[in-house]
Structure formats: C-alpha cells, structure tokens
Amino acid sequence: MFGKLKASLGIGAAKVDTVLESMSVFQGDTLKGVVHIQGGDVEQQIDAINLKLCTEVKVESDNSVSYQSFVLGKLQAVQPFTIQPNENKQVPFELKLDDETPITALNALKNLCHVWVETSLDIDFAIDPKDRDFIEVKPLPVAAKVISAIESAGFAMVKADVEKGYLRGGNFSSKSGCYQEIEFRNNGFINKKEIELSFILEGGVMHCLAEVDRSLSMRGDQYISFTLPLGASDGEISQAVSRVLSV
Incomplete structure (x- = not known):
C-alpha cells in the first residue's frame, strides 16, 4: 500500500522514454519510433500512452506577448494495460506530421521555431510520467x-x-x-x-x-x-x- 502511495506521488513509479527512428525529418513526413515503458516498484494500471506533436506559438494581446505550447497532432498508442514491477514494455508507433508543422531547420539570426513529441502515460491517481523529444523539421x-x-x-x-x-x-x-x-x-x-x-x-x-x-x-x-x-x-x-x- 505504501509503495502505491509513493508511486502516485511519482516516487518509484513507471517511467517513459520515446526513441525516434530519426530526429530529423522533412515537412509532411511520418515520425516512427518506439515508446519504452519501464515498470516501477509496484504494479500500475496504464490507461493510455499519449503522444502529442507540439510547437510553441506566439500570442499577442493589446499590451503583451506570450508564448504557449500548441498541439498540432496527437496519437493514443495502446489500449489500457497493467505494467508489472520492473517490467519493460516497448510500443512501436507512427505519427504523421501535420502538413502545417513549422520548419525548424532555418538559418535565421533569431530562430524561435521549435517542434517536439511529448509522450505521457495516463495513470489513475498519479503524476503522469512524461518525455519530450525535440525534432528537426527540414523544408521540402x-x-x-x-x-x-x-x-x-x-x-x-x-x-x-x-x-x-x-x-x-x-x-x-x-x-x-x-x-x-x-x-x-x-x-x-x-x-x-x-x-x-x-x-x-x-x-x-x-x-x-x-x-x-x-x-x-x-x-x-x-x-x-x-x-x-x-x-x-x-x-x-x-x-x-x-x-x-x-x-
């Protein structure tokens, strides 16, 4: 019971790591990779593996400029499953880039364009483990x-x-x-x-x-x-x- 309580706080909980086939792609390409889930100290129910294709956008108001994450696409990789203590599970995936994904491979003096894949495990009553992998998007x-x-x-x-x-x-x-x-x-x-x-x-x-x-x-x-x-x-x-x- 104490182990489950610690896991719900992120201590000794399952961990997630996404490994992409390539960190450099062209506009319109499909990202391919494998999500690695490493079980923690106790058995945990994983309701979903969520992958999001994200960028950072500038938002202008009357008196200020702010930046926020923006989701271009998303994928739910698997159905709910249980991961045992110290078990290692691998889930392959494919995620097509949105056609309007920004180009990041630019020789600009000030390049503020970033694109990344964010992977999270959906776990009930727990801090969701997350992983963020930045990618280079090249122009066609x-x-x-x-x-x-x-x-x-x-x-x-x-x-x-x-x-x-x-x-x-x-x-x-x-x-x-x-x-x-x-x-x-x-x-x-x-x-x-x-x-x-x-x-x-x-x-x-x-x-x-x-x-x-x-x-x-x-x-x-x-x-x-x-x-x-x-x-x-x-x-x-x-x-x-x-x-x-x-x-």
Whole structure:
C-alpha cells in the first residue's frame, strides 16, 4: 500500500522514454519510433500512452506577448494495460506530421521555431510520467528553393517564429490554428524591404503567402500568394519569387 502511495506521488513509479527512428525529418513526413515503458516498484494500471506533436506559438494581446505550447497532432498508442514491477514494455508507433508543422531547420539570426513529441502515460491517481523529444523539421526542396531564391536576391533571414491564428491566400487558407512566419530583410537604403514568408503544405502542392513591407512606400504592406507543385521547376520557382521581389 505504501509503495502505491509513493508511486502516485511519482516516487518509484513507471517511467517513459520515446526513441525516434530519426530526429530529423522533412515537412509532411511520418515520425516512427518506439515508446519504452519501464515498470516501477509496484504494479500500475496504464490507461493510455499519449503522444502529442507540439510547437510553441506566439500570442499577442493589446499590451503583451506570450508564448504557449500548441498541439498540432496527437496519437493514443495502446489500449489500457497493467505494467508489472520492473517490467519493460516497448510500443512501436507512427505519427504523421501535420502538413502545417513549422520548419525548424532555418538559418535565421533569431530562430524561435521549435517542434517536439511529448509522450505521457495516463495513470489513475498519479503524476503522469512524461518525455519530450525535440525534432528537426527540414523544408521540402520546393520550399528550400524559394528561400534560397529570396536570399540570393540580397535578403538575409533575420527571424522565424510561429504565431497563433490563421492565414488566407488567394486560393488557400491554413487549417491548423497556427502559422509560421520567416522574416527576410535587405540592406538597401533607398529600396529597403522586409518580406515575411509563410508556407502551407497541402497534398502535392506548396502554398506560399508573402507579406512585403517597403519602408519608403506609401502603399503599405503588400500581400502576394502563389502555389507551386512539390516538383516545381527552377523556372517556375524563379517566376513566382520574382512577383514578391518586384513589389
């Protein structure tokens, strides 16, 4: 009885550790791995193994900015089971990345984009054991080429973050409830310009929304959206990016 009381307080309780096949994936990939559960000092009932794909989003109010965890996807790996003292149980899983999962592999001066898998054991009347594994999300080739084209035009990637809310382009809109902004800036004096770029993967295409701010322009911010197939040619990418650069 005393052992169960200690376990309910997290002392000598079951532990969880998620091991991913790869810590580096591309947009739209499927995460694969194994959840390792190590039994504690007493028998415990595990009601579920919950895996969550998370990111951190910026939330702006009238007077402040805060950051909070945001769940992009979730998976319940098993049905309820009992783990015996010191028993080791392994549960394989697959969790597809949400198409709007932010890219984290960015060479930004200030990169605030983080993605992780959080694993927890659902145990009645106990502190749920948890494990957090950060992953690197790389841009698909079409997104990487758009970024490269903007940088080749003299723009530096200065910041990347994830904001709470939705985006709407000419023929698309986001669905996850958060969106990534990748900010570029050039060093021009007369033609000083900032570009905020967002990608939305949807099936076999990559949607892009660019917000362009010219410091000396009287027209205010301009928005340009375009859609490219995942296998877009260099010419198609160059033509799309030139619309953004010409604003």
